[in-house]
Amino acid sequence: MRGQNTGRGQGRRGMGGGQALGPGGECVCPQCGYTVQHQLGTPCFNMKCPKCGTQMIRKR
Ligand SMILES: [Zn+2]
Structure with a gap:
């Protein structure tokens, strides 16, 4: 199992907070x-x- 998760590709999220x-x-x-x-x-x-049935909230 090699060649996977080499750090490229999409899925870039969760970084750089502070955006609206x-x-x-x-x-x-x-x-x-x-x-x-x-x-x-x-x-x-x-x-x-x-x-x-609980009121939902926004997830950050
Ligand atoms: Zn619930």
Whole structure:
């Protein structure tokens, strides 16, 4: 198993904090940790966790 994860390619995320929360994030349930893709035009706090019904929050 060699030649993998040589450090190139896509998947460059999670680096360089400080950027504003833009579209394309995730919403997470603070209760059970369920994560869903953030829907444009629908704030996370307007969604409820499908598992436990808790109001979801924006994941950073
Ligand atoms: Zn939940």
